[in-house]
Amino acid sequence: MILRRLTEALRKQDWFTVVIETLIVVFGVFIGLQVNNWNAARVERDSEQVLLMRLQEETRSLLDTQEEELANNRPRLELLRSAHPVMFSLAPSRPLTNDECWALVVSHWLPSPTEELPSLDELLASGRFDLISNPSVKAALRDYAVVKERSRSARAEAVSELFRLHSRYPDAVQLEVGRADDPDDPAPNANPAGEGMVWRYRCDIDKIRGNRGFLSEYADNNARLNSYLKRYEDRVAVLTDLDAELAKELGTPASQRKSEAAP
Numbered sequence: 001m002i003l004r005r006l007t008e009a010l011r012k013q014d015w016f017t018v019v020i021e022t023l024i025v026v027f028g029v030f031i032g033l034q035v036n037n038w039n040a041a042r043v044e045r046d047s048e049q050v051l052l053m054r055l056q057e058e059t060r061s062l063l064d065t066q067e068e069e070l071a072n073n074r075p076r077l078e079l080l081r082s083a084h085p086v087m088f089s090l091a092p093s094r095p096l097t098n099d100e101c102w103a104l105v106v107s108h109w110l111p112s113p114t115e116e117l118p119s120l121d122e123l124l125a126s127g128r129f130d131l132i133s134n135p136s137v138k139a140a141l142r143d144y145a146v147v148k149e150r151s152r153s154a155r156a157e158a159v160s161e162l163f164r165l166h167s168r169y170p171d172a173v174q175l176e177v178g179r180a181d182d183p184d185d186p187a188p189n190a191n192p193a194g195e196g197m198v199w200r201y202r203c204d205i206d207k208i209r210g211n212r213g214f215l216s217e218y219a220d221n222n223a224r225l226n227s228y229l230k231r232y233e234d235r236v237a238v239l240t241d242l243d244a245e246l247a248k249e250l251g252t253p254a255s256q257r258k259s260e261a262a263p
Contacts, residue, residue, distance in 0.1 A: 048131055049250075054119045055141075056246040060255050063239045065114045070232040073111075077225055079103035087218070089209050101203035105173055107221040108162035110155060110228045115148050115235060134249045140242040147238045151231045158224045163217040172207040172214055176200045 083100040085091035096104065120141055123129045132138045166173040178200050208214055247254040 048133060051119060051123075051131060052137070052246060052250055055117070055137075056243065056250060056252070058117050058119055059239055059243045059246060062114065062117060063236065063243060063255070066232060066236050066239065069113055070229065070236065073232070074229055076103045076106065077222075077229060080107065080222055080225075086205060087208055088215065093205055093209060096203045096205055098201070101173070101201045104203055104218070105166050105175065105201045107218060107225060108164050110159055110162070110224065112155070113151070113232065113235070115151065117144065120145065134245070136245045137242075137249055140238070140245045144235075144238045144242055147231075147234050151235060154227065154231060158228065161220070162224060163221055165214065165218060165221070166201075168217065169207075169211070169214050172204050172211060174202040174204070176202065 079097075079100050080103050083096055083104065086094055086096070123131065123141075124145065129138070129141075132141065166175045176199070177197055179197060244254050246252075
């Protein structure tokens with residue numbers, strides 16, 4: 001309709017009508033583009049809100065998991081520290097407790113931590129990280145990505161050089177399989193090894209004290225275990241900051257963290 005009127009006005013050289021009709025066309029196109037932009041911005045805001053809520057849920061779930069894994073692994077280091085004076089001849093000799101012996105046997109064990117935030121991984125993989133508009137939330141997400149990458153690199157390096165002391169020094173640390181109902185060993189530090197059977201750990205403190213090779217390799221394991229637990233604390237600290245920023249952005253209460261996560 002407008003194009004037909006514009007054509008007729010041009011043919012009649014009715015320049016006033018030509019200008020009016022042209023302005024109408026331009027204004028209509030402009031309004032249409034603005035409406036599309038407004039709709040696109042609204043969809044993006046809605047998508048960001050959904051993403052932020054997913055990130056908050058995943059962050060809090062991961063925080064709970066990280067704190068639980070840290071709480072499960074920290075006692076190993078505490079048990080080893082209690083045995084240090086005896087092992088390094090700084091205190092009178094005594095047998096290691098079952099728990100101390102178990103911690104010594106598994107001093108090389110650094111299990112893979114749970115550390116994934118799926119929504120963050122998706123954002124980085126798809127190149128849509130700028131969908132997050134809050135600079136504080138973006139900074140906290142970047143911090144976690146950096147801490148996670150450093151943690152993975154450090155663990156990969158650590159596990160390549162750990163020492164299985166029960167394999168290298170079988171006279172000092174013995175790993176055995178026995179019956180779970182053995183009356184001569186009523187309370188072994190044991191894990192299941194099949195139906196009715198358990199693994200038993202026995203440490204000979206006399207063969208540990210003064211054995212420089214054993215103590216050197218054990219000290220290396222202990223240092224790596226200490227670093228491994230420190231990386232848990234780093235992840236928990238960064239995730240706690242991320243949770244606080246998400247709570248501020250979404251207008252929700254900050255999550256209450258477990259006190260036992262602190263050393």
